[in-house]
Amino acid sequence: MTDGEFVRLEVEGGIATIRLDRPPMNALNVALQEELRAAAAEVGARPDVSAVILYGGEKVFAAGADIKEMASMSYADMIVRSGALQSSFTAIATIPKPVVAAVTGYALGGGCELALCADLRVCGDNAKLGQPEISLGVIPGAGGTQRLPRLIGPAKAKELIFTGRFVDAEEALRIGLVDRVVPAEDVYAAARELAGSFVGGPSIALRAAKEAIDRGLEVDLYTGLEIERLQFSGLFATEDRTIGMTAFVEKAKPKFVGR
Secondary structure, eight states, X not given: OOOOSSEEEEEETTEEEEEEOOTTTTOBOHHHHHHHHHHHHHHHHOTTOSEEEEEOOSSOSBOOBOHHHHHTOOXXXXXXXXXXHHHHHHHHHTOSSOEEEEEOSEEETXXXXXXXXXXXXXXXXXXXXXXXXXXXXSOOOSSHHHHHHHHHOHHHHHHHHHHOOEEEHHHHHHTTSOSEEEOGGGHHHHHHHHHHTTTTSOHHHHHHHXXXXXXXXXXXXXXHHHHXXXXXXXXXXXXXXXXXXXXXXXXXXXXXXXX
16 A cells, blocks of 8 residues: 555565554544555565554554544444444454554553554553543443453453553553563664564464464364464475474574565
8 A cells, every 4th residue: 555644554674564643642533444454455465574563653552543533423323334443453463474563652442452453562661551441431342352351361351441441561561461561762663673583584384373373262272273283284385394494404594485
């Protein structure tokens, strides 16, 4: 995609940055949601992209949905829109490459739900995360009631969703909501360092690992083990498997080709 009105896509050194750009708070209106969907489709398909960063800028990740836009919607409106809202976020979650959220400032409501769509989350020491939808008389509608308990457990997710309270970076790290906390000014650089570790890696194996984990979470253990077995076996048809195992035997560093 070319840069949208509210989402910019930059690719450098094998890393794509999907940057939200709707000042002042990156409110997630319908147009931004659809631009996220388009960006996800592009980075998923581009062979020059090995990893993806979700970034809201230096001051804020995303403070939530556009409540002014949402307040005028009827039940009938939301019945139509809610599916597209969820699927635009799911498009991010199902990018077949490692995705790192770089979180500065607020990641609230839809912003928190968007961060949950990433595989890993790096946040600044100034970050505040939460699902405050209950204070508006609603519940999270872009995956929060499903992705949050899968990440941090049902009891803690219920506490955050029922109360709508914000958590700071230290608590977010402690409960597993984020994976790394760095000084606010270092967030993007830290996310880029993490994403960079996947550049030049075995891209098909990384894709298989992501699919096995994500699909396995949706099913019982034995079905999940079968998903893993099939993904594992399938990788023996790739060049990267041959390259990796040959390099190991020869005590050399593998040079993967993504095939």
